[in-house]
Amino acid sequence: MEKERKLKNEVNANGVVEKGDFFDPAAPPPFKIGEIRAAIPKHCWVKNPWRSLSYVLRDLLVVLALLAAATHFNTWFFWPLYWVAQGTMFWAIFVLGHDCGHGSFSESPLLNSFVGHILHSSILVPYNGWRISHRTHHQNHGNVEHDESWVPMPEKIYSKLDSSTRILRFSLPLPMLAYPAYLWYRSPGKDGSHFNPYSSLFSPGERKAVVISTACWTFMFGLLVYLSFVFGPITMFKLYGVPYLIFVMWLDFVTYLHHHGDDEHKLPWYRGKVIT
Template sequence: MTTSIINSQKVNNDLGNSDLRLKDIIKTLPRECFQQNRRKAWMQVLFSVFAVGLGYFILTITPWFLLPIAWIFTGTALTGFFVIGHDCGHRSFAKRRWVNDLVGHIFMMPLIYPFHSWRIKHNYHHTHTNKLDEDNAWHPITPEVFADWDKPRQSAFELFMRKRLWWVGSIGHWAVVHFDWRNFKTKDQSSVKLSVAVVVLFAAIAFPLLIATTGIWGFVKFWLMPWLVYHFWMSTFTIVHHTASDVPFVAANKWDEALAQLFGTIHCDYPRWVEFLCHDINVHVPHHISTAIPSYNLRLAYSSIKENWQPYLHNECQFSWSLMKQIVDQCHLYKTDVGYETFNEYYAKR
C-alpha cells in the first residue's frame, strides 16, 4: 500500500476552503484519455462475449465439483458485460446516443438490470460523490438515522455488517431502487419504463425456456449462480471505491467536488484476471474525475493523475479478505465531521 502525502485530516480541513476545481484536474489529463476508439470499444465487446460464451461452455462440460470455479469465471465475465453497459450509460462507449442506449440495454439485459434506471441513479452518484445524505451509492448510515429506525431494521443492518454480508448489498440496491419508475422524475419515467419492460420481457422468455430445457437445476447452474458472482463483484467494487475509515462523507455546505472525487475515490488492485475481465473498472479515480473517459483509457488517465495530483490521492489498496474485514468491521456508523464509529462504540454511549 502506497503512502499518501496528505492524510484525511488535511482533506477534512480543506473541505470548503479549497481553490482546487475539477476542471483544473481535467485540464492536466492527456487529450488521448477522452478520445473514443471504436476499435477498442468493440474489441471489448467481442472479448466479453467470448469470455461469457467460454464460461457457459465450461459450465456445460465441467464436473460438479469444479462448478464453483466455473461460476466464478462466468460471473466475473458477466461483470464485464455490466462495465460495457456502464460506459454506455456515461455515453463514453460511442458518440451516437442511440448506439449507447442499444448496446447498454443488450449487455445489461442478461443481468436483469434496467439500463436507464441504473444510468440515471448512477449519474446522480457522480454528481454527489461522498456527499452525506445525497450520495445514492454505498453511503454510510449516521447514528441519528440508525437511532430512528425500528428494532428489526437496526438488527438487519447490524447483522449485515457484523456477518460481513457486503457481497449481497448490490442485490438489495438493484431490487429496491431500479424497478419503480415513481422514484424518478417525470421526464425520466418513460425511459425507465422502457428499460424495465426490456428486462421483464427478457426474463419472461429466457427463464421459462431455460427451465424447460435444463430444469430448475439448469436455471440455478447457468443463470442464478453466475448472477450471484456478478453481484459479489458489484457489491465489492462499490463499497471499496468509496469506503475506508479515513474517507470523509461531508454535509452539502462543506462538500468540495474536486476533493471528493480525488481523495474520496479509492484505487484498489485486484488479481489481474479480474481486472482484465472487468475492463479495469477498479481504476476508478479517473472515472470520477470525468465520466467521459472510456474504460480502455482509465490506466493512462490514472498515471497522469498520480503524476500531477498525488498529494490529494487516497492510499492505494489491494483486494483481500483482510481488506474487506477491515472495512465491514470498522465502517459501521458515520458521525458527521468526526468519522466512523463501530456498533460497539455506539452502544457504549447509549
C-alpha cells in the first residue's frame, strides 16, 4: 500500500491535485515484467493469423483504392488529399510489418517472415535488418549507450558532428525525415548499416536473414525505378514518392513522441550496465 500510495497524486481539501512522489528515475520500477504480463487477460495473448491477414487485406485494398482514385481524378485539388491518406496507409503497413517482426502477427515464424518481407519491402524497409535492430532497442530501452530510437546525444559526439549532420538532425523539419539515413548509417556514434550483413548490428547467424531482406529491398527499389521509366518519374513521385515521405514523417514523429515525455513528465535515460 505504501508503494501504491507513492505512485498516486492526491487531492487536497480544496479539490486541488497535489503531486506526490510519482516517479523516481533513480529507483527501479515498482513492478516486474512478469507482473505486467500476468495482468493482461489471457485472450489478449491469442494470435489469430486469419484476423491478422484480414488487416493486411483491408489495408492493401485501401492502398489500391487510393491509387485508383488518384489516377482517375488526377487534379491538384485531389493530390494533397491523396498524399496524406496514402502516406498514412504506408504507416499502417509499417505497423503490420512491425507486428510480424515482434512475432505477434501469428504463431508461425515462416508466415511472420513472409508477410513482413512483403509489407516492409513495399515501403523500402529492410525487414530483418530493422527487425533485429528493433529487438536491440527493446532490450536496451532508455540506455544512452545501447538504445536505438532517438537516443540523447552525448556532448562528446555532438562536438564531432559535421555541419551537414547537425543540420539534418537539429533543423526542423529535417529530423522528421531522418529514418532513411538511420537505415543506411544508424545514428551518430553508432556504426553499421541495416543493409550490410557484416554490420556490427548483426551476429554471424543473422547474416543470411539480412541478405534476404536486402535482396527484397533491392528488388522493390528496382521495381520503382522500372515503373518510373514506364509511367514517368513525376507520376511515380506523386503516386509513391510523396506518400513515402509522409510515411517517414509519421514514423519519426510517432517514434519520437513514444520515447520522450512532455516537459512535465520526462522519461529517464540511463548509462552503464544494462539490467536484465
